[in-house]
Amino acid sequence: MRPSRLLAMLVMVGLTAPAFAQMNFEGLDLGGSKKKKKASGKKTDKKTDEKKPEGNGEVPLPEGGLDLSKPIAEEKPRDNKPAATMSFDAVDVSGKTGDRQKMDAAITLFKNDSFEPAALAFFDMSQDPAMAGLAVEAEYWLAKSLYKLSMYHSSLQMFSKVLARGPSTKFFKSSLEWLFFIARKTVNETVVLDEIARYSNYEFPERFRNEFRYLLARYNLVRAKALDDAEQTGEATKAFDEVKRLALMIPKGDVFYPRAKYLEGLAYFREGKLETALETMKEVVRVTRTAEGPMTAEAKQLKTLRELAFMQLARTHYGAKQNRYAIFYFQKIERGGVQWLESLFEASWAHYRIGQYEQALGNLITLSSPFFRDEYFPEALILKAVVYFENCRYREALTIIEDFENIYGPVQEELSVLVNKNMEATEYFNVLDTVRQKNKAGTKLKGTDEILERILNLALTDKDLKKTVDSIGELEGEMDAVGEKGDTFKYSNLSKQVIEQLKAQRQLLIAKAGLMAKAKLDFELGQLKTLRANGLRIKFETTSKEKDFLEQMLQAGGQQSVVKNYKYSVAVSDDQLYWPYVGEYWRDELGTYQYTLTKGCIERDSANTKRE
Numbered sequence: 001m002r003p004s005r006l007l008a009m010l011v012m013v014g015l016t017a018p019a020f021a022q023m024n025f026e027g028l029d030l031g032g033s034k035k036k037k038k039a040s041g042k043k044t045d046k047k048t049d050e051k052k053p054e055g056n057g058e059v060p061l062p063e064g065g066l067d068l069s070k071p072i073a074e075e076k077p078r079d080n081k082p083a084a085t086m087s088f089d090a091v092d093v094s095g096k097t098g099d100r101q102k103m104d105a106a107i108t109l110f111k112n113d114s115f116e117p118a119a120l121a122f123f124d125m126s127q128d129p130a131m132a133g134l135a136v137e138a139e140y141w142l143a144k145s146l147y148k149l150s151m152y153h154s155s156l157q158m159f160s161k162v163l164a165r166g167p168s169t170k171f172f173k174s175s176l177e178w179l180f181f182i183a184r185k186t187v188n189e190t191v192v193l194d195e196i197a198r199y200s201n202y203e204f205p206e207r208f209r210n211e212f213r214y215l216l217a218r219y220n221l222v223r224a225k226a227l228d229d230a231e232q233t234g235e236a237t238k239a240f241d242e243v244k245r246l247a248l249m250i251p252k253g254d255v256f257y258p259r260a261k262y263l264e265g266l267a268y269f270r271e272g273k274l275e276t277a278l279e280t281m282k283e284v285v286r287v288t289r290t291a292e293g294p295m296t297a298e299a300k301q302l303k304t305l306r307e308l309a310f311m312q313l314a315r316t317h318y319g320a321k322q323n324r325y326a327i328f329y330f331q332k333i334e335r336g337g338v339q340w341l342e343s344l345f346e347a348s349w350a351h352y353r354i355g356q357y358e359q360a361l362g363n364l365i366t367l368s369s370p371f372f373r374d375e376y377f378p379e380a381l382i383l384k385a386v387v388y389f390e391n392c393r394y395r396e397a398l399t400i401i402e403d404f405e406n407i408y409g410p411v412q413e414e415l416s417v418l419v420n421k422n423m424e425a426t427e428y429f430n431v432l433d434t435v436r437q438k439n440k441a442g443t444k445l446k447g448t449d450e451i452l453e454r455i456l457n458l459a460l461t462d463k464d465l466k467k468t469v470d471s472i473g474e475l476e477g478e479m480d481a482v483g484e485k486g487d488t489f490k491y492s493n494l495s496k497q498v499i500e501q502l503k504a505q506r507q508l509l510i511a512k513a514g515l516m517a518k519a520k521l522d523f524e525l526g527q528l529k530t531l532r533a534n535g536l537r538i539k540f541e542t543t544s545k546e547k548d549f550l551e552q553m554l555q556a557g558g559q560q561s562v563v564k565n566y567k568y569s570v571a572v573s574d575d576q577l578y579w580p581y582v583g584e585y586w587r588d589e590l591g592t593y594q595y596t597l598t599k600g601c602i603e604r605d606s607a608n609t610k611r612e
Contacts, residue, residue: 188471244264311339
């Protein structure tokens with residue numbers, strides 16, 4: 001070997017010595033940061049400041065490796081024969097060392113919170129065929145980077161890609177954990193449920209196990225409801241059984257215990273096991289009591305769950321015709337809460353059933369106030385007409401039915417047109433979304449559009465549909481956020497791919513929301529048909545009663561009254577104030593109205609006659 005060639009090789013080895021610990025030999029990664037065991041008869045003080053990147057798949061350096069504690073230049077040949085030339089024909093050491101260096105540099109960017117350049121670097125590595133051996137690691141770190149950029153749906157797509165490679169990869173379990181982080185960040189946890197359910201047979205880390213059980217129970221509940229709607233009763237029952245099984249696995253005291261218990265109660269209610277369902281909901285109420293203090297996110301969530309449990313308790317008792325119990329639980333709903341208006345309306349029917357007409361009408365006054373103009377309670381007019389009919393106020397009852405026909409007749413016709421068009425699912429969503437966008441833009445809606453907006457608001461009270469619509473908005477926001485990134489990120493191939501994936505996911509969610517919207521339109525159309533039929537029945541009964549009354553008058557040969565003045569009092573308790581209502585509404589008075597019936601059926605002594 002010529003001296004110049006030997007000198008060049010020595011210089012090259014000397015320069016690359018610090019990076020030598022990262023060279024790969026036919027798939028064996030020697031880049032570990034663990035300390036080597038001391039070789040027999042040799043002592044080494046070699047240290048390294050390199051940190052082990054998270055999840056890079058490295059293994060400890062095996063014993064008996066090359067001793068690099070002394071410069072190679074000090075080694076002397078044992079004889080005068082020319083030294084053997086070092087050959088690396090079988091392994092591309094420089095290439096693999098460079099790849100590892102690129103990965104480490106990108107990980108350093110991530111750890112320094114430079115998430116945009118880190119994401120771009122990981123994306124480039126994941127797309128480079130020459131770095132196929134590090135593709136999974138690059139995808140994993142890219143998913144984490146997107147999460148840190150608040151691009152949760154894009155992050156989910158990338159984690160899904162890592163998980164699809166199977167449990168044999170070292171990033172599989174970590175990727176499962178990240179699904180839970182994403183579920184906590186997105187407005188709709190159901191976008192993650194399908195992914196979690198896909199890997200339900202794998203063992204989840206202990207700290208996520210109860211959360212996994214709750215999310216899987218939630219997934220099965222949604223699936224069970226869909227199967228029930230499709231009249232696949234047998235499969236629906238299996239799904240409900242799975243809800244109960246998973247809920248029972250979550251121990252009391254765990255943060256997910258009350259939520260799982262609520263799902264369990266719904267499953268028992270569906271089976272008709274009312275006693276068990278009631279006890280389960282009472283347990284939810286017990287464990288969601290919160291101490292006085294600031295309204296944290298967790299306290300707010302428990303309060304919402306508690307009110308849902310109260311509503312379910314009230315509805316169960318109402319269904320069993322235990323009206324006073326139902327009223328008791330309806331009154332537990334906090335004034336101004338999410339469930340408050342619904343509780344007022346449903347309590348009105350319970351009050352009507354036991355003859356508490358004044359309280360029923362008082363609740364309806366609140367529902368008809370200008371503060372709730374956009375709410376949709378068509379049945380309130382039917383109930384009001386029924387109350388007046390029961391008190392022989394036939395003329396008022398007929399007037400109310402006419403108002404109902406004038407308002408909701410055109411709405412039924414419009415709904416019939418929409419449903420009978422047999423449009424694609426996305427078109428059904430677009431119809432309601434158009435109204436939503438007009439409302440968002442502040443466009444004043446008139447006539448049927450105004451009522452359709454109310455139907456949209458009612459449709460969005462369906463928790464699953466509302467969350468799906470919210471997810472669509474979240475996806476759109478994520479797409480808009482890409483345009484607000486730096487130019488390097490904004491115009492990169494990564495951004496193009498992310499946008500395309502978000503658009504595809506948005507279309508899937510729109511199709512899903514469209515199916516749900518169509519189902520809701522079908523349901524509301526059926527409800528309106530029923531209500532209008534009831535209105536016609538009331539109209540017929542009222543007309544018949546008026547006819548009978550007129551015939552009695554003719555037979556009596558003179559004036560005869562069908563109603564009389566009721567005895568009533570304006571006395572109230574010491575902690576209340578009687579204030580006559582003359583048409584004005586005040587926020588602090590909502591929910592406190594009592595309508596005083598001053599006259600009614602002549603054969604009754606009082607409008608307060610109780611009927612069980």
